Amino acid sequence: MxxxxxxxxxxxxxxxxAGLLVMSGAGFAQDRWALVLGIATYDSGRIASLKNTLNDSRTIAAALNDKGFKVYYLENAARGEIDSAIELIEMEQRDAEIGLLYFAGHAIQLDGENFILPSDLDPARSTPLREQAISINALVTRINAMGTKSLVVILDACRNSPLPGESAAGTGLALVDAPENTIIAYSTAPGEVAFDGTGANSPYTAALASALDGAEADIRDVLRLVRARVRLATGGAQMPWYIDNTRTAIPISPxxxxxxxxxxxxxxxxxxxxxxxxxxxxxxxxxxxxxxxxxxxxxxxxxxxxxxxxxxxxxAEPAPDFPLMEIEVDGPGREVPDGLMAEVTACDLLATGVGDVMAVSDPVPHDLVNTRAAMRACVEAVKNDPENPRLVGILSRVLRLSNRFDEALHYAELAAELGNPTAYLGVASFYRQGIGVTPDYARAFQAARKGALLGSPQAQLVTGVYFREGWGVEQSYPEAQRWMQLAMQNGHSHAFVAYGDFYRKGFGVPVDEAKALDYYRQAAVLGSSDAKNLIGIAYLRGKGVKQDRETGIQWLVQSSDEGNPFAAFQLGRAFQEGLGVKKDLKTALAYYRLSAQRNYLGAYIRIGDMLRQGAGGKPDLAEAYANYIIAREAAILRDTIDSAEELAEAQARIAEVTADMTPDQTAAGEKTAADWIAQYGLLDFNLVSE
Incomplete structure (x- = not known):
């Protein structure tokens, strides 16, 4: 006790x-309701099954139930069952404040109209596909006719058409204007394809469940946060989108x-x-x-x-009719005494950290952790095995991702005491960044060093960075190199990049571009996109190697294709200046925009420069000014080594451009920036990094 x-x-x-009314989902019967549909299997063998959609729908049903929604839940439903559910909602939920439709499953577009596929759809039937599928447009119109004051439609369904032949057109879903008082959210940009996910949830639903699991927030803020997390976690490959045609706040609260x-x-x-x-x-x-x-x-x-x-x-209220998520930890391998599978828990599968040296399952990027499910799984796992340093460390990670910082630090320190080297890195980041505590670089350094001595390659690299920068310890380039050498011996790709930087930038050693390039090549073999970007730059400029711009472009393209924001930026420069490619300002601007989409602030500044100079047309000072504002506001939020420099550069550009602008142009630029920030948010630039 x-x-x-x-x-x-x-x-x-x-x-x-005892005297309080406990408001379950049913307690809000005329306030807020949600129809949650998850379809994983189809009667027709011609339509492929989906791995995560049932876990996705169960996850969102649980999250919305906690938010006071009356949840109508269906999984693997036929068209008739969906129609019956809508009829029930029409009887019970007229004039509700908020209605929400969530769908996870196969969806297609036909001639620009979106349809969801019920489980009994059969492409072999003579009945036209339009009559078997369910029109999202018609569904939204029907719900709006109920008098629902605000409707939110969330479609985690932008996948390639599952239908054979020419029965479906297009890739992903088509962009559809939202009717009045309606928000339509797509798990990816219109026409693109979302990932089903390799873990327990799709990337979109994992991020959505975590964003919902918190204090009161407007649904727009929730959707912006989800977009930021998915965009970052997928390297810009998946870009959630939403169309908002509402005029009032839509609060989502406990x-x-x-x-x-x-x-x-x-x-x-x-x-x-x-x-x-x-x-x-x-x-x-x-x-x-x-x-x-x-x-x-x-x-x-x-x-x-x-x-x-x-x-x-x-x-005393009706019990929830949705099942819990199913985390697959069973299997023949678990029957082997002392086998590795016997160690794996649902906590491991849901929230193992990237770079965790004690990991027994695949890592889950921090933006894609379903914190609601992971928290419950990890509490249970630690209760069953309280001295397990791996599980205690994962619990700390989930608490941190849930912004429960006091508890996260408590369990990080406990996991470290139990011998978890990765947990020491967590402790170090708390004290360096001042997360819930007063910043203490000396304490942060000591924690990183202990993790390094216990064998964490990431902690060894970080300890080297502390010596290189002089954070909480006497600055020493030779000592920094020693720790980074240790991380390299343990195969850490980023350590090879950091070590190469010593020779490229001359940190305590003579500048030697060729030697730097050798280390970048070793990092590239280990899969580092940063290293591939630096190799591309070296070939473009002839630094440490004979200049070969064609080869340089090839390295940059490879790095950019892997989601690297800096490589996309360098390709923008190459097309802007005609380095190894034909000069093309339109393509240059596209690459800069791609780099910006991947959260590189310098790209926003370069976009502003191009627009200011009239790239591809006449100068647009208002648009240039808007990009500089976005870069400035995002830099204020960031906590990186380069953020102060980026902020100063953005402020300098703003001072320059506004000197040549009229009041109307200034107002237009500020409105454009404000609208962009309202639509996309700056959360992208301030998410936790691992």
Whole structure:
């Protein structure tokens, strides 16, 4: 039993809660509702099954249930079942404040119109495809006729047509204007194809579930955050999109105010421990299964009485009709005593970090962690194996991604004490960046060094960076090189790049471009797109190698195709200046825009320069000014070594261009920038980096 939690306070809180209405999804029957459709398998053998759509739909159903939505849930539904669900909603939800339609499954476009494919669709039938599929346009029109004040349609379905022959046209989904009071969100840009995902969820749904799992936010802010995360995690390959034709705020908030606040207050002043973390994870849940799990894990905890009371109150409402996610951790390999598969948990599968040296499963990029599911899985895993440094470290990662920084630091330090070298890196980043604590470079350095001594290649590289920059330790280039050499011995590709930089930039050694290029080549063999970009630049400029612009372009294209923002920028320069390619300002601008889309601020500045100079036409000072503003505002948010320099450059450009602008041009540029920021957000530039 933990200390610091007076029993009388608990008793009083329980008595208060007894008089509160616990608002489950049903409690908002005339306020907000959601139809969640997930289709993974089709009756016709000619339509391929999808791996993640059921987990996707179950994930979103659970998240919306916690947000006070009355959830109507269907999976692998035939057309008739979907029609019946719509009829039920029409009877029960007229004039609701918010309606939401989420679909995960196959969807197609026919002549510019989007259709979702029910499970009983059969392309071999003589019935026209249009009559078997469900028109999204018609569905939206039907829902709007119910008097729903604000409608949100989310389509995680932009995949290649699954139908054989010429029965479907186009790739992905077509862009459709949203009717009045409606937002239509696509998991990727119109006409493009989204990824089904290799983990438990698609990239889009994983990001959406995590964005929903928080405090009250307007749905637009949620969708912007999702776009930023998916865009970053896929290297710009998948770009979520939404069309907004609403005029009022659409707040997405936890299911109730007073009741959940009282539940959260139960642990105020209590020391951080696993039951406290578990309680804060489920306190706002409307799913009785969450409180049952809490009681199973912590039957003797002081919070058990509160959990039992909450369970009684929630079960007085209709139970959720959607199943939980299924995380595939079973299999023949788990039957082998002491085998590796016996170590794998749902926590590992949902949230293993990139570069985690203790990993027993594939990593999940931080932007694609389904924090809602991962939190529950990791609490359970740590409860079952409390001294496991790997699992404690993963729990810390999920808490950090959920912005629960005090708890994240607590478990990072605990995992480090248990011997997890990757966890020391987490501790170091907390103290260097001042996340929830006062910045302390010396403490950050000591944590990174301990992780390095325990064998983490990433920690060895980071320790070298601390010595190179003099962060919390006496600056020493030779010492920095020693730590980076150790990381290179352990096969860390970024360490080869950082080591090559010593010779390219002359950090404590004579400049030797050829030697730098040797290290970049080794990093390229290990798959580093940064190294490929630097090799391309070397060939373009003849630095350390005989100048060969054609070869340089080939390296840059390869790096850019792998999602590297700097390579796209360099290709923009090449086409702007005619280096190894025919000068083409239109193509140059396209590459700069691609680099900007991948979050390189310098690209926005270069776009502004080109527009200011009239690339491909007459000068457009207002548009140039808008790009400089975006670069400035994004640089203010960033926490990188280069952000101060980028900010100064953007501010200098703004001072230059505004001196030549009229008041009308200035106002137009500021409006363009404001509209862009409102549509896309600057969150892209401030996401956690691993």
């Amino acid at each position: 933990t200390t610091g939690f007076p029993f009388l306070m608990l008793l009083r809180a329980i008595l208060v809660m 299911r109730s105010g007073t009741a959940t606040e009282a539940l959260v207050d139960l642990v105020k002043g209590r020391e951080i421990d696993l039951s406290t973390t578990a309680w804060l994870t489920v306190a706002e849940s409307a799913d009785p299964r969450d409180f049952k799990l809490f009681l199973d894990l912590f039957p003797q905890d002081q919070l058990a009485a509160a959990a039992e009371r909450q369970l009684v109150l929630i079960e």
